[in-house]
Amino acid sequence: MLRMIMFYVVFTAMNVGIYYLFYRKSKHVFKDKKNALLFTFIFLLLQATPLTLYRLGLISPDGPLGYGWIFLGYSSMSFLSYFIVSFLIFDIGFFSFEKIKKDEKNLERREFIKKVVTKSIFAGSVGTAAVGTLKAVATPDVKEVNLKGKKEEQVLSFVQISDLHVGPTIRERMVKAVASKINELKPDFIFLTGDMVDGFPDEKMMKVLKPLGELNPPFGKYFVSGNHEFYWGVEKWKKAFSHLGFQDLDNANHILNIKEKKILVTGIQDRTNRYFGGRKVELEELVEKAPKGEFDYKIFLNHRPELYGIAERNKYDLQLSGHTHGGQFFPWNIIVNLIYRYPKGLNNHKTMKIYTNPGTGYWGPPNRLGVPNEITYFKLTC
Numbered sequence: 001m002l003r004m005i006m007f008y009v010v011f012t013a014m015n016v017g018i019y020y021l022f023y024r025k026s027k028h029v030f031k032d033k034k035n036a037l038l039f040t041f042i043f044l045l046l047q048a049t050p051l052t053l054y055r056l057g058l059i060s061p062d063g064p065l066g067y068g069w070i071f072l073g074y075s076s077m078s079f080l081s082y083f084i085v086s087f088l089i090f091d092i093g094f095f096s097f098e099k100i101k102k103d104e105k106n107l108e109r110r111e112f113i114k115k116v117v118t119k120s121i122f123a124g125s126v127g128t129a130a131v132g133t134l135k136a137v138a139t140p141d142v143k144e145v146n147l148k149g150k151k152e153e154q155v156l157s158f159v160q161i162s163d164l165h166v167g168p169t170i171r172e173r174m175v176k177a178v179a180s181k182i183n184e185l186k187p188d189f190i191f192l193t194g195d196m197v198d199g200f201p202d203e204k205m206m207k208v209l210k211p212l213g214e215l216n217p218p219f220g221k222y223f224v225s226g227n228h229e230f231y232w233g234v235e236k237w238k239k240a241f242s243h244l245g246f247q248d249l250d251n252a253n254h255i256l257n258i259k260e261k262k263i264l265v266t267g268i269q270d271r272t273n274r275y276f277g278g279r280k281v282e283l284e285e286l287v288e289k290a291p292k293g294e295f296d297y298k299i300f301l302n303h304r305p306e307l308y309g310i311a312e313r314n315k316y317d318l319q320l321s322g323h324t325h326g327g328q329f330f331p332w333n334i335i336v337n338l339i340y341r342y343p344k345g346l347n348n349h350k351t352m353k354i355y356t357n358p359g360t361g362y363w364g365p366p367n368r369l370g371v372p373n374e375i376t377y378f379k380l381t382c
Helices: 002-029 033-055 065-092 097-100 102-136 174-187 203-213 226-233 232-241 271-276 281-288 310-314 331-340
Strands: 139-150 155-161 191-193 219-222 252-258 263-269 297-300 318-322 344-351 351-358 374-381
Touching: 002 033, 002 102, 002 219, 002 281, 033 065, 033 203, 033 281, 155 174, 174 203, 174 374, 191 232, 203 232, 226 232, 226 271, 252 281, 263 281, 344 374
Parallel strands: 139 374, 155 191, 191 219, 263 297, 297 318, 318 351
Antiparallel strands: 155 374, 252 263, 344 351
């Protein structure tokens, strides 16, 4: 409870600071403080108000009016992000130097340039946010990835989706579209690698997720939890996904016997479980419990692109992860690239391959500018 209170205190303080900065910069766009204050107030009603009302349970995304207002609130976050980040970059640039500020001869020119740049940033933020939103709400493309095992005899296919984040803005249309594309691929099996939901597993959410339950690959469908499943009740979501026909591979091993091939799949629970009273489970424990013998291929499922060193040492051929969203949209993709060694796509870690899905949906702002979401389709020759 204390952790949650501290989060909301810090979050509120941060938002107050952002909106104050937003007001200060808006004064350069509009002619006076009064218009800037009015614009900030209107933006607050459009962006923060619906999200607050949604969190309090006073409006719902199930009706067109509620959904539209909530979607507008989340999509406005993209504009706010571009607006603030652009100004922070501008402010620490050439025009923030004290020498320029003290030079009276350049004062008029500096103010003119500031007004032009400010209005350009405003227009550019609107445009980039709109483009990013259109890309985010489009049905994800299929990204095909070819893999090779020790023996190139049989071709197996499987799909990974991750970070779909079904919730206030991702509803039936997107889930149906994703399920339809997966059905067209006819994979042998399917993996969900966490953060599939942002909400409690009530009747309405289960209705939204129903198309995933109708997927029926011949060799099963499997999931591991992400951090967001814990935020919304991981044990209830485990039961919900089991009801949808997915086998729970949190801290578990499973053998797939397909086309005379023997594949070991090991899943591990997201490390967020430690903050919810769970015990830290080491990958070595799961390896020790795994069935012994020779396998044609070994797959490790971990929501975060972590533990790849341990997985590689234990002779896994492939790790499937998500979590990063690839940064989701510019400029956050640059920051994510600095934080994670394998932020997205297919990478080699010594003798093992690691694939980090950049997300099938999105979280927070519906924006995918520069970082497209995807359904990952693997063809494994082994």
